[in-house]
Amino acid sequence: MKKKYIFGLIAILIFGVFMAFSLNGNREKHKEEFRERQERIALYFVNNYELTNGEEIKEIKITSFRKNHMTGSWRCSFLINGKYSANVSEIYEKKQILGAGYHGDDFKEIVPPKNNTKLEANIEYFED
Secondary structure (H helix, E strand, O other): OHHHHHHHHHHHHHHHHHHHHHHHHHHHHHHHHHHHHHHHHHHHHHHHEEEOOOOOOOEEEEEEEEEOOOOOOEEEEEEEOOOEEEEEEEEHHHOEEEEEEEOOOOEEEOOOOOOOOOOOOEEEOOOO
16 A cells, blocks of 8 residues: 555656656747747847937847737837837737837838848847
8 A cells, every 4th residue: 555655656746747847848948939039020120220310229128028919919119229219019920020119210211121130239038
């Protein structure tokens, strides 16, 4: 009887450890995907907009990244060079950027847009 109890306890412990590692792996995968999405949106903004004062975009801090459950779109807000606010909306499932918003005359659209494939600015990611 005691052996069955110990065997059952060991089985539960092994199952618990297996589940903990499994869930942690899924969380890491989600975290990496979340970061890739943020970087893709930041790259979109850098390729399509520039500061009107001629300053180079050197730093991007993602301040929020949230889903609008009514529309299904995601909104990514960020702070550029520590002082300029902007945001980009996307429909993730379609990989479609809906557009960007910013305050006043801080930015102007680049026509034609740049075609950078790598983000040159330092980025601070929003952690979910």
